[in-house]
Amino acid sequence: MASVISMKRDAEPDAVRPGRDAKPKRRRPQLLPYLLLAPAFLLELLIHLGPMLIGVGMSFLKLTQFFIRNWSAAPGAGFDNYKLALEFDAPVGAALLHSFWITLGYTLLSVGLSWLIGTTAAVLMQSTFRGKGTLRAFFLVPYALPMYAAVITWSFMLQRDNGLVNHLLGTDLHLVGTGQDAPFWLIGGNSFYSLVLVSVWRSWPFAFLILMAGLQNIPMDLYEAASIDGASWMRQLRSVTLPLLQPVNQVLVLVLFLWTFNDFNTPYVLFGRSAPTQADLISIHIYQSSFITWNFGSGAAMSVLLLLFLLLVTAGYLLVNARRRKHV
Amino acid sequence: MALIATSAAACGSDDKKSTDAGASKTSGVTLKYWASNQGTSLDNDKETLTPELAKFTQQTGIKVELEVVGWPDLLNRILAATTSGQGPDVLNIGNTWSASLQATGAFLPFDDGNLAKVGGKDRFLGPSLAATGAAGQPPAAVPLYGNAYALYYNKKLFKAAGIDKPPATWTELVADGKKLTHGDQWGLTLQAGQVTENAHHASILGAQQGAELFDSAGKPHLSSPQEVAAVKQYVDLMAVDKIVNPSNAEYTDTAKSLKDMADGKAAMFMNQSSSGSFKLAGMNMDDLGVAPIPLPDPAPAGGRKVNSFVAGINLAVFKNSKNTDAALQLVKFLTSDEEQKVLNKTYGSLPTVTGAYSDPAFQDEATKVFQGVLSSTAEPMPQVPQESQYETAIGGALKSIFADAAAGKAITADAIKSKLDAADQQVAAAG
Numbered sequence: 001m002a003s004v005i006s007m008k009r010d011a012e013p014d015a016v017r018p019g020r021d022a023k024p025k026r027r028r029p030q031l032l033p034y035l036l037l038a039p040a041f042l043l044e045l046l047i048h049l050g051p052m053l054i055g056v057g058m059s060f061l062k063l064t065q066f067f068i069r070n071w072s073a074a075p076g077a078g079f080d081n082y083k084l085a086l087e088f089d090a091p092v093g094a095a096l097l098h099s100f101w102i103t104l105g106y107t108l109l110s111v112g113l114s115w116l117i118g119t120t121a122a123v124l125m126q127s128t129f130r131g132k133g134t135l136r137a138f139f140l141v142p143y144a145l146p147m148y149a150a151v152i153t154w155s156f157m158l159q160r161d162n163g164l165v166n167h168l169l170g171t172d173l174h175l176v177g178t179g180q181d182a183p184f185w186l187i188g189g190n191s192f193y194s195l196v197l198v199s200v201w202r203s204w205p206f207a208f209l210i211l212m213a214g215l216q217n218i219p220m221d222l223y224e225a226a227s228i229d230g231a232s233w234m235r236q237l238r239s240v241t242l243p244l245l246q247p248v249n250q251v252l253v254l255v256l257f258l259w260t261f262n263d264f265n266t267p268y269v270l271f272g273r274s275a276p277t278q279a280d281l282i283s284i285h286i287y288q289s290s291f292i293t294w295n296f297g298s299g300a301a302m303s304v305l306l307l308l309f310l311l312l313v314t315a316g317y318l319l320v321n322a323r324r325r326k327h328v
Numbered sequence: 329m330a331l332i333a334t335s336a337a338a339c340g341s342d343d344k345k346s347t348d349a350g351a352s353k354t355s356g357v358t359l360k361y362w363a364s365n366q367g368t369s370l371d372n373d374k375e376t377l378t379p380e381l382a383k384f385t386q387q388t389g390i391k392v393e394l395e396v397v398g399w400p401d402l403l404n405r406i407l408a409a410t411t412s413g414q415g416p417d418v419l420n421i422g423n424t425w426s427a428s429l430q431a432t433g434a435f436l437p438f439d440d441g442n443l444a445k446v447g448g449k450d451r452f453l454g455p456s457l458a459a460t461g462a463a464g465q466p467p468a469a470v471p472l473y474g475n476a477y478a479l480y481y482n483k484k485l486f487k488a489a490g491i492d493k494p495p496a497t498w499t500e501l502v503a504d505g506k507k508l509t510h511g512d513q514w515g516l517t518l519q520a521g522q523v524t525e526n527a528h529h530a531s532i533l534g535a536q537q538g539a540e541l542f543d544s545a546g547k548p549h550l551s552s553p554q555e556v557a558a559v560k561q562y563v564d565l566m567a568v569d570k571i572v573n574p575s576n577a578e579y580t581d582t583a584k585s586l587k588d589m590a591d592g593k594a595a596m597f598m599n600q601s602s603s604g605s606f607k608l609a610g611m612n613m614d615d616l617g618v619a620p621i622p623l624p625d626p627a628p629a630g631g632r633k634v635n636s637f638v639a640g641i642n643l644a645v646f647k648n649s650k651n652t653d654a655a656l657q658l659v660k661f662l663t664s665d666e667e668q669k670v671l672n673k674t675y676g677s678l679p680t681v682t683g684a685y686s687d688p689a690f691q692d693e694a695t696k697v698f699q700g701v702l703s704s705t706a707e708p709m710p711q712v713p714q715e716s717q718y719e720t721a722i723g724g725a726l727k728s729i730f731a732d733a734a735a736g737k738a739i740t741a742d743a744i745k746s747k748l749d750a751a752d753q754q755v756a757a758a759g
Contacts, residue, residue, distance in 0.1 A: 065428055065429070065431050065432045065713060066431050066432065066433075066713070068407065068410055068411045068432055069410050069411070069413070069432050069433050069434050070433075071411075084757060090753065090757070091750045091753040091754055091757070092753075092754060092757050095750075095754075159575075159578060160574075160575045160578055161573075161575045180574070184574075184577070184578065184731075184734060184735065186578050187521065187577050187578055187730075187731035187734060187735075188731050188732075188734070188735045189735075271580075272521070272580040273523065274523045274720075274723070274724045274727055276727075276728065276731055277728055288720065288724075289754075292716065292720050293716060293717040293720055293721075293754075294407075294428065294716060294717070295717075
């Protein structure tokens, strides 16, 4: 994970250098480096771009079970698949839009909370105390656990009758009802919060890890200088720590956003192949409305829309950040 | 593709001239067979099938390469094989997929010629053969293992509640269920969070109420008054009659319901023949009784006397197979009276050929109940290409209605109708 940061840091000067160096040198273009890069480049195209383009192509076909045996026979759908997905008055479009809002809410909550908890923990772990290493390792456990095992455990804990959560909250703490009054966590409205909870539990250690690495790179002199100037701990956090973590945060938040928005595993393991309406994340929704129902063209169109949205968010985010950095 | 079709046709015409020549030609061929998971584990299936397939090799000289594919993977594997054209020669499919997979054109149609090669149409159990593809088209597969729904009940709990026989009508079911519900014991357990199970029950109860889910043109009618009544009747078990633990809305697999039965927390469970799984769940098998799923009383106008759908596994031949003749010989072998007896006995399923029922193994009380249901009061799931969309849409709708019921919301006919309307439009939009 630390490599993400070092890459980020190194990447900036590298990206600038060729532009500066190009003019004075003006050497003959060398073929060898490109030839050496070519196989990797071609494979990259094949592995990443190929399937993506096929997906885009699929979205313009009426690719149902009648044609999967012979794709070339599938009639063109024009923009029908997109129309179906974007017609928000009809059930298919309405369900997709609903799922989109749910996913957005889920992502904002999950990323926000993961970041907050990660930052708090990383800052608090700055000071030296006994057992720091153990605690740090302990914090990373959710991140290190195999995803399936962790989430299936949560699904057991969240069961209404025999789950640990209801036992703790109801029988032990009397915060919620017991027996037939016990709340459900895996169906109905609460399922959304269960999903956020499990997601935060899974992703905050990652934020913690990244931020902790980022903190190592802040020179101690700055804190010393701040102390001499009489800055309080809060003031140091606001004026030294957070601004210097900015580049790390920028990448972290983006990565967390993309991962969480696209998250398939957590809801799939927690709820099975049909998620409750209140927690119907978009990746599961697309899977449901294409793979399970054998309508691959429609699923591809929805995926392309998702891709466009995420591309837009990413581009906008990077643009705003780049501009802000220029102004600083 | 055209090439393969002609070569298959060529084989077919050769075979008509002389079956002996055909047999010798197929000798030495190796077939790939994908078997579905019928036993307690994939290994268990392998142990069951290997000696049987060895018999086939001995008889015909055709070798069989067996792979047992688990249920979570099977449909994905079939779709992938269909898309790529690279697949097994012979394979098992869930019979509800028949019409959907038939529409892909991936399977060799069992027209009269091909049916004759596996022993003829009349050998098969009528209802099972009806669940092999859309009406008016040659079957896409032949039935291999039969199954049906019935009502499992706990005899001990029934006795303790002073009930001397299983319910025969829906009114009796509810009345018995109320007597059996007390403390942490419930009258009935349902897999109310399971999409496929919900879809099955929606079809069975829908047929009882007289619902026609698809018209002859294949257009869905999921929100007919009859189907609304059927869904209400089913959900009311939890919402109104309160004989089902609301927790059942979370049950997404059979294991939890089986466990409730084994622990005496539920007295009744509507399920397919599953004595092996009951044993594994720790059920005292002496306490376990089986009866047909009750019918409504009085029968609703237009209602059909149906208490199961025709469940089971079908056997299909991949159209891209280069060894169609050998593949058909394997189909003939696996559906022979002898093999049907052996395999269905082991798996606890029902033979799909009438000739196998003479075996004493299929004469016990429980099997007779399932057999009676399968042969006389079972109706196939809608045999339309949108079958899998239908299961997803209606099963999902029921799951969310159950979630509302579990949360204590009143479930009105209007609320059900609006959910079924949405499901209806989803299926129509997909088709």
